[in-house]
Amino acid sequence: MSLIFEKQIKITEEYIDLNNHVNNVQYVKWVEEIAAEHWDSVKHKLDFPHDIWMLLDHHIQYKKQVYLGDIITIKTYPKSPEGIRQPRKVEFYCNDVLVVDSLTLWVFIDKNTQKIKRLDENWLSLL
Secondary structure: OOOOEEEEEEOOHHHEOOOOOEOHHHHHHHHHHHHHHHHHHHHHHOOOOOOEEEEEEEEEEEOOOOOOOOEEEEEEEEOOOEOOEEEEEEEEEEOOEEEEEEEEEEEEEOOOOOOEOOOOOOHHHHO
């Protein structure tokens, strides 16, 4: 299985701001949404499907504007773990051009104890 998860979104009025392009805050929402969707699509393959991810750090770079009617492709994939932190890339493309680039750091939380749960550094190979 590929670790890359992607989806497309057509830009409608709800995403547009007063500058007539996609509102920057919307990209942050999409980063969280696609990470959750990706996790939901693979968690059944693991022994801890009920535990949750919590966002620690978020870096985003806006490279180009996207406008009403455009179609964007959002791609996400986890990178190699860094101790208890799990980096995740989220890339936004419009017409095959990278328009927004994001790197987030997450930690895994045991749903019952609400404490950070350390995953094996090779956990991605289980997917």
